[in-house]
Amino acid sequence: xxxSYVVRRLLLAIPSLLGISVVxxxxxxxxxxxxxxxxxxxxxxxxxxxLALRAQFGLDDPVYIRYFHWLFSMLHGDWGFSFASRxxxxxxxxxxxxVTLAVLGSAQLLAVLVAIPIxxxxxxxxxxxxDQVANTFAFIGFSLPTFFxxxxxxxxxxxxxxxxxxxxxxxxSQTGLAWWWAEFKxxxxxxxxxxxxxxxxxxxxxxxxxxxVIRLDYVTTARSKGIxxxxxxxxxxxxxxxxxxxxxxxxxxxxxxxxxxxxEQIFRVPGIGSLLISSILTNDTPVVMGVTFVFAALVxxxxxxxxxxxxxxxxxxxxx
Amino acid sequence: xxxxxxxxxxxxxxQGRLSRRAFFGRMAAVGFTVPMAAQVLAIGGVSxxxxxxxxxxxxxxxxxxxxxLWWQAPTLLNPHFAxxxxxxxxxxxxYEPLANWSQEGELIAVLAEEIPSLENGGLAKDGxxxxxxIKKGVTFHDGQPLTADDLVFNWExxxxxxxxxxxxxxxxxxKVAKVDDHxxxxxxxxxxxxxxxxFVGVNGMIIxxxxxxxxxGAKSRDAPVNLKPVGTxxxxxxxxxxxxxxxxxxxxxxxxxxxxxxxSVQMKGGGDAVSAARAVLQTGEFDFAWNLQVEDxxxxxxxxxxxxxxxxxxxxxxxxxxINFTDPNKEVDGERSSIKTKHPSLQYMPVRxxxxxxxxxxxxxxxxxxxTARATANYVNGPDRYVSKNNQFEFDIEKAKAILDKDGxxxxxxxxxxxxxxxxxxxxxxxxxxxRQKNQAIVKQACQKAGIAIEIKSVVASVYFSSDVANxxxxxxxxxxxxxxxxxxxxxxxxQWMRSYLTEEISQKSNKWQGRxxxxxxxxxxxATWTAASTEIDPMKRTALLIKVNDLPVQDIAIIxxxxxxxxxxxxxxxxARLSGWDSNCANLREWHRV
Numbered sequence: 001x002x003x004s005y006v007v008r009r010l011l012l013a014i015p016s017l018l019g020i021s022v023v024x025x026x027x028x029x030x031x032x033x034x035x036x037x038x039x040x041x042x043x044x045x046x047x048x049x050x051l052a053l054r055a056q057f058g059l060d061d062p063v064y065i066r067y068f069h070w071l072f073s074m075l076h077g078d079w080g081f082s083f084a085s086r087x088x089x090x091x092x093x094x095x096x097x098x099v100t101l102a103v104l105g106s107a108q109l110l111a112v113l114v115a116i117p118i119x120x121x122x123x124x125x126x127x128x129x130x131d132q133v134a135n136t137f138a139f140i141g142f143s144l145p146t147f148f149x150x151x152x153x154x155x156x157x158x159x160x161x162x163x164x165x166x167x168x169x170x171x172x173s174q175t176g177l178a179w180w181w182a183e184f185k186x187x188x189x190x191x192x193x194x195x196x197x198x199x200x201x202x203x204x205x206x207x208x209x210x211x212x213v214i215r216l217d218y219v220t221t222a223r224s225k226g227i228x229x230x231x232x233x234x235x236x237x238x239x240x241x242x243x244x245x246x247x248x249x250x251x252x253x254x255x256x257x258x259x260x261x262x263x264e265q266i267f268r269v270p271g272i273g274s275l276l277i278s279s280i281l282t283n284d285t286p287v288v289m290g291v292t293f294v295f296a297a298l299v300x301x302x303x304x305x306x307x308x309x310x311x312x313x314x315x316x317x318x319x320x
Numbered sequence: 321x322x323x324x325x326x327x328x329x330x331x332x333x334x335q336g337r338l339s340r341r342a343f344f345g346r347m348a349a350v351g352f353t354v355p356m357a358a359q360v361l362a363i364g365g366v367s368x369x370x371x372x373x374x375x376x377x378x379x380x381x382x383x384x385x386x387x388x389l390w391w392q393a394p395t396l397l398n399p400h401f402a403x404x405x406x407x408x409x410x411x412x413x414x415y416e417p418l419a420n421w422s423q424e425g426e427l428i429a430v431l432a433e434e435i436p437s438l439e440n441g442g443l444a445k446d447g448x449x450x451x452x453x454i455k456k457g458v459t460f461h462d463g464q465p466l467t468a469d470d471l472v473f474n475w476e477x478x479x480x481x482x483x484x485x486x487x488x489x490x491x492x493x494x495k496v497a498k499v500d501d502h503x504x505x506x507x508x509x510x511x512x513x514x515x516x517x518x519f520v521g522v523n524g525m526i527i528x529x530x531x532x533x534x535x536x537g538a539k540s541r542d543a544p545v546n547l548k549p550v551g552t553x554x555x556x557x558x559x560x561x562x563x564x565x566x567x568x569x570x571x572x573x574x575x576x577x578x579x580x581x582x583x584s585v586q587m588k589g590g591g592d593a594v595s596a597a598r599a600v601l602q603t604g605e606f607d608f609a610w611n612l613q614v615e616d617x618x619x620x621x622x623x624x625x626x627x628x629x630x631x632x633x634x635x636x637x638x639x640x641x642x643i644n645f646t647d648p649n650k651e652v653d654g655e656r657s658s659i660k661t662k663h664p665s666l667q668y669m670p671v672r673x674x675x676x677x678x679x680x681x682x683x684x685x686x687x688x689x690x691x692t693a694r695a696t697a698n699y700v701n702g703p704d705r706y707v708s709k710n711n712q713f714e715f716d717i718e719k720a721k722a723i724l725d726k727d728g729x730x731x732x733x734x735x736x737x738x739x740x741x742x743x744x745x746x747x748x749x750x751x752x753x754x755x756r757q758k759n760q761a762i763v764k765q766a767c768q769k770a771g772i773a774i775e776i777k778s779v780v781a782s783v784y785f786s787s788d789v790a791n792x793x794x795x796x797x798x799x800x801x802x803x804x805x806x807x808x809x810x811x812x813x814x815x816q817w818m819r820s821y822l823t824e825e826i827s828q829k830s831n832k833w834q835g836r837x838x839x840x841x842x843x844x845x846x847x848a849t850w851t852a853a854s855t856e857i858d859p860m861k862r863t864a865l866l867i868k869v870n871d872l873p874v875q876d877i878a879i880i881x882x883x884x885x886x887x888x889x890x891x892x893x894x895x896x897a898r899l900s901g902w903d904s905n906c907a908n909l910r911e912w913h914r915v
Contacts, residue, residue, distance in 0.1 A: 032793070037786035038404045040796070043817040044489045044523065044810050047834035050787060052484040056538070084403065085395040085562035086541045095561055154595070158603055167389070167588060167599055167606065170565055268590040270564035278392075278563050278590070281782060 006308070013300045020296045021289070025070065028285050029063040035083040035283045057083055070289065080286035084279070089290040093272060097294070099170065100271030103190055104253075104260055110195030111202055112249060116242070119206025123241075124233055126211060134203060141200025146259045150193045150266040157189060164189055168269040190267045194259050198252060205248050210241040243313045250306035254299045379578050381570050383914045386582040386895075388906075389606040391596040393589015395562045398546045399525035400478050400485035405904065406589070408522045409610065412906035413568050413585060414461070415551035417524030418452055418471075419516065421902035423633060425703030425812030427516055431455055431466065431526065431552060431575075433502070436515075447511035447857035452519065454502040458575045460528045461556045468498040471519060473529035473536075482537035489816075490523040511855045513862050514813040521811060521903050526552070554580035554910035564589055574910065581913035594618060600890040601628045607895045610905055612888040615755060616690025619888070628893055632691060632886040635901030636702040636817075637808035639693065639883040641679065641748075641763075642839045643672055648747070648799045655829040656792070656799045659840055664742045666801060670727035671744065672877035675802075677720040678766040681713055681882050688758050693883040700870040701884035702901070703812045708867045711874055713881075720770045729771075737771040746801035749777040749793075751784040756804065759882075774802075789832050796833040798840075806885055812902045814866055815854055821873045823847050841878035 036053055039045045054060050058069065073080060079089035122131040158166040165186050172182045213219065214237050222236045223229070261273035268274070272291050279287035311317050394410025395403075402408040418432040427435045433453035436442020442451050458466040475496035478485040485491075495507045496518070506518055518524065531550055535543035549557050552575065555568030566587040570580060588606070596609040601622040612619065612630070619630050647661035665671050681695035694701075697711035729737040729744060737744045748763065750756045757778060764774040777800060779793045784805075792799050809817035819825050820836040821843070827835035849872065853865035873879055889905060891897045896915045898908045 032780075032783040032786065032788055032791045034786050034788055036403065037782065037788075039486055040785065040787045042486075042810060043807070043819065043836065045486050046489045046492070047831075048481070049484055049486055049488055050834075052481055056482075056484055081541065082395070082562070086398075086401065086546060087396075087562055092562060096564075159598070162603065165605055166595070166603070167591070169588070170561065171559065171567060171586065265591065266595075268588065270561060270590065274590055275563060278395075282395075283782070283786075 006304075009304050009307070013304070016300060017293070017296060021071065021074075021293060022067070024289060024292050025067045025285075026063065028283075028288055029066070031283070034059065035285075037283070070286070074293075079290050082279070082284055082287045084282050084284045084287070089286050092275065092287060093290055093294060096270055096272045096275050099269060100260060100264070100273060103187060103194070103264075103269060103271060104256055106187070106191045107194035107260075108198060108249070108253070108256060110191060111198035114196065114199040115202030115206055116245070119203045120210055120233065120238060120241075122203070123207045123210035123214060131207075134207075138200045138203040141196055142204075144197075145262075146193050146197050147262045147266060149197065150189070150263055153189050153193055154266070166267060168267050170270050190263050190269055194256065194263050197259060198256060201252070202245070202248070206241070206245055209244050210237060213237050213241040243310065246309050246313060247306040250302045250309065253302045254295075257295055257298070378581050378913055380572070380574070381581065381583045383581040384583055386585045386608070386909075386912060387606045388585065388587040389596045389599055389609040390587055390589045391591050391593050391609070391611070393563045394560075394566055394587065396546060397549045397557075397560055397566070398543070399522075399527065400474075400483070400487045401540075401546070402486060402522075405522075405611070408525075409904050409906045410566050410587060411525055411549065411551075412522075412553070412904045413555050413566060413587065413909060414549040414553045414557055415525035415527065416553050417521055417526065418454070418519040419521070419524070420907045421521050421812055421900055423898075423900045423902070425705075425902055427520065429455075431458060443515065447508070447513060447515070447855075449505055449507040450515040451499065451503060451505045454504070455575060456502055458552050459573060460552055461550045461571060462528075462531075464528060464530055466526070466528075466552055467501050468504045469501075470526055470529045471504045472496050472498050473533065474526050475518065477527070477532060477536050477540075480537050483540045485540075487523040490517045494518050511857045513853075513855070513857050513859070514811075514815055517811065521907075555582075555585050558584075576910060579910040581911075582909075585909065597622055597890050600892060601625060601630070604628065604892060607892045608897055609890040612890060613753075613755070614888070615688065616692050619692075619890075620690070622890075626893070628890050628895075630691070631889045631891050631897065631899060633889070633899040633901035634702055634884070634886045635808055636700065636812070636814065637806050637885040637887075638696065638699055638701055638881050639759075639804065639806045639885055640699060641675075641802055641804045641880040641882060642798070643675070643841075643878060643880070644798055644801050644803075645840045645842075645878070648801060653829070657797070657828075657840065659826055659828060659842075663801070665739075665744055666746075668727065669877070670723050671729070674720040674723045674770065675767070675772070676877050676880050677714060677716050677723070678763065678770055678772070679713075679880055679882060680715045680762055680766055682715065684759050684762055685883055687762075688755050689883060689885070691886075692888045693885045696881050696884040697874070698870055698884075699874055699879060699881045700809075700814045700818070700866070701881075705863055706814055706866045706870070708870045708874075710867070710871055715766075717766060717769050724770065731771045735771055736773045743773070744771065745773040745775070747775045747777055748802040748804070749779060749784075749800040750804040751781040752778045753781065759804065787832075787834065794833070796827045796835070796838055798827070798838050803838075804882070808885075814869070815850075818850060818866075818869050821846055821869075821878065822850060839873075839878045841873060841876070843872055843876065846872045 036050045039050050058066060070080060081088050082092055118134050122134040125131060154166045157164045168186050172179055174182050219236055222232050261276060264271045264273035265277055276291040390406055392406045394406050396407055397411050399411040399415050402411055416430050419427040419429050419435060422428050429435050431454060433455045434440060436450050436452060475491050477483055478487045478491040497505045499505050528550055531545045532543055547560055554571055554574050556571045558567040558569050560566050568585045570583050574580060593612050593614050597612045597614055597619060599605045600609040602625040604627040623629055643666050644657060644663055646657040646659055647663050648657045650661050652658035652660045685693055685695040697713040698708050700706050724737055729739045732738045748760060750760060760776045764776060767774045783791060783793055784795055786794050788794055795803060795805060821841060822837055823842040825835045825837040826840050827833045827838050849865055849868050853862055853869055856862040856865055874881060887901050894914050897912045899905055900907060
């Protein structure tokens with residue numbers, strides 16, 4: 001692996017991002033509805049206001065002109081402004097990116113922390129009781145969509161038990177330890193809902209990956225040398241088995257973003273997922289473009305990271 | 321009681337020969353409610369006493385934090401750019417108009433010294449101007465005083481086409497002139513009976529000249545104060561995250577003694593209506609939730625937890641079924657539902673009569689909307705003074721069948737009635753909304769029994785309620801036979817709203833479907849009555865004209881009014897929140913307090 005490979009991959013990302021932006025823009029332009037629809041139903045707003053706003057925001061230009069406008073300002077680092085809040089899209093996204101990354105990061109961490117030990121233990125004794133139970137829960141976990149488990153969690157922990165709040169507050173008034181406690185209470189549900197969903201799928205990957213390795217001859221050799229079972233598992237099996245898992249964790253991130261959109265909406269977490277939903281509902285094109293662009297960029301970056309990690313972990317693979 | 325008698329009575333009250341109490345008594349005897357009678361007095365030139373406060377005056381502050389939950393969060397805080405009630409409500413925390421509208425449709429002075437009337441010389445007798453006196457000693461949050469210059473500036477700002485303010489409708493047709501530092505005169509081109517539009521209610525919030533003067537017109541978007549409001553309101557700006565959160569702290573120098581009672585306010589946004597209701601009624605995490613378009617049975621269930629209750633505020637919203645007078649299936653000059661065509665069956669009165677008889681309004685109200693709506697025969701349902709007493713509704717399938725039989729619409733082999741090859745088979749569209757789909761099903765069932773086939777169509781709300789010229793599924797295109805939605809006047813005066821039946825407003829290709837007359841019903845009598853009402857300054861005559869404006873399309877069955885929908889909100893048990901269906905939910909925030 002070399003630096004030139006990384007540079008080449010980054011350069012290759014440019015046409016992908018361009019392609020993504022063209023498709024997104026066209027789809028948004030073809031989608032019905034417009035940002036000033038609400039003014040329409042108000043008898044006190046003259047029709048001329050809506051026409052003036054459309055003209056002012058350039059909505060009457062042909063799609064390709066609007067696209068090039070957007071692209072050129074994007075190249076200058078200007079993300080445009082939101083039709084709904086008349087605020088710069090970049091500011092709007094920055095306001096919310098931190099929350100999203102914190103929630104997503106914790107969820108993914110939780111997924112890994114839960115999935116790896118369970119997956120390994122399940123594979124160490126395949127078809128044992130533990131394996132069966134773990135499998136059952138894994139199947140339930142990734143078959144139930146987050147919008148369903150989210151609502152169940154709210155019903156149980158917020159309404160029936162009254163332990164946790166279900167409206168996320170971005171302005172907690174507490175300080176110090178109390179702040180951490182309040183933050184923990186309000187983020188535990190979204191993180192668990194998202195993290196356990198991811199973790200469930202990951203358990204299956206870890207288990208099958210460990211099972212693949214555990215049957216290999218070198219493992220048998222290690223065992224026959226009299227190395228303890230525990231050591232065999234940790235040193236010889238897990239190290240090799242985790243190589244594909246690492247890539248899967250990175251490649252799963254797009255799915256995490258998808259789940260985050262739903263979870264943020266349910267728990268009112270002010271992240272970019274909920275920003276995306278509200279912008280789609282109000283046809284706020286610049287914001288939708290901005291957010292999806294951030295998503296696309298993150299996905300491409302994590303794909304690259306996955307590839308690089310793969311090379312790092314498995315010396316047999318080299319990139320030229 | 322006719323117009324002359326009313327006049328005599330009002331005259332006697334004015335001269336002090338008849339007490340108000342006795343006047344209200346006489347009015348009640350002939351069926352006028354007290355608020356309505358008060359309004360007759362008011363429009364007859366007798367000032368009304370300031371509406372009493374909802375509570376005994378407490379002290380300023382001390383009630384802690386007020387937590388509001390708006391499931392659609394404000395996205396901007398400049399009242400002149402507010403695209404929906406969420407933005408108007410968010411702005412109203414910080415900005416104020418000269419006067420608010422009360423639940424009864426009366427004016428309450430806020431930044432005005434007093435409400436203009438004929439008596440105090442505020443209203444011109446010819447209806448051509450109104451003079452507002454501004455309260456003295458009011459300051460913006462940055463300490464600058466509020467003066468007549470600010471009002472003149474707001475007028476210039478809003479009417480400038482380059483600003484493209486959504487409030488411009490209230491300002492483009494008036495002229496505002498400064499009389500002295502605390503007096504402005506609003507003049508009209510022609511006699512204007514409904515004078516309380518500019519500077520009043522949701523369109524009347526006043527922004528400071530000194531912060532906005534460099535950002536009028538095309539530069540309006542760049543004003544930093546768009547996102548950091550500086551107003552005269554009970555709360556000062558603290559933080560704003562578009563689409564998520566609005567934070568305000570108490571204004572210690574607020575212009576009303578002892579108000580506001582809360583120390584701070586937060587408006588959280590996002591999520592959906594049901595969970596918003598839940599956060600107030602069931603878990604008590606929040607004090608107040610807005611716009612709960614939720615089935616009443618769900619609200620009742622949540623209310624059973626005992627943490628809060630549902631508050632209903634009647635405005636003028638009417639859920640109604642529109643009848644297409646043109647043919648949606650024939651294309652003429654590139655448009656369907658062209659006014660050059662006539663609907664093959666709905667153009668006939670007996671068919672429309674039968675349809676009106678097949679709408680089970682009581683059933684829809686009882687089983688779907690519950691407390692949040694009332695079955696109605698009228699299009700104009702508020703304020704009380706303009707509600708017609710001339711219309712009734714009934715649900716009678718047999719009667720509908722008899723009318724169709726008599727008119728020669730006989731059931732064919734498939735059970736659908738027809739005459740001369742025209743079948744009574746209609747497409748009935750509305751937006752996607754669980755309440756509306758249930759409503760459609762009830763109508764379809766009754767129509768089937770009477771031999772009318774109904775095909776149900778539901779369009780996503782963001783498409784249906786858009787002005788997309790290219791999309792045939794928007795409500796202004798009305799490319800179906802019947803359609804249903806809610807609309808209402810935003811002020812306690814139906815004049816502007818009733819434009820939607822004027823011939824000149826017919827929605828069609830030539831005006832890019834921007835016209836407000838969606839049914840394409842046209843009546844010379846209506847046009848004349850509406851025009852007469854728009855300049856009639858005699859309040860009694862005008863009331864009679866406006867009632868006729870309601871009756872004409874209703875009695876000709878251009879529309880079938882179905883339900884008078886009330887605004888539903890949820891408030892915690894320990895919150896006293898006064899609301900008005902004619903103004904923003906946040907209009908009276910200064911008075912809200914704990915009980």
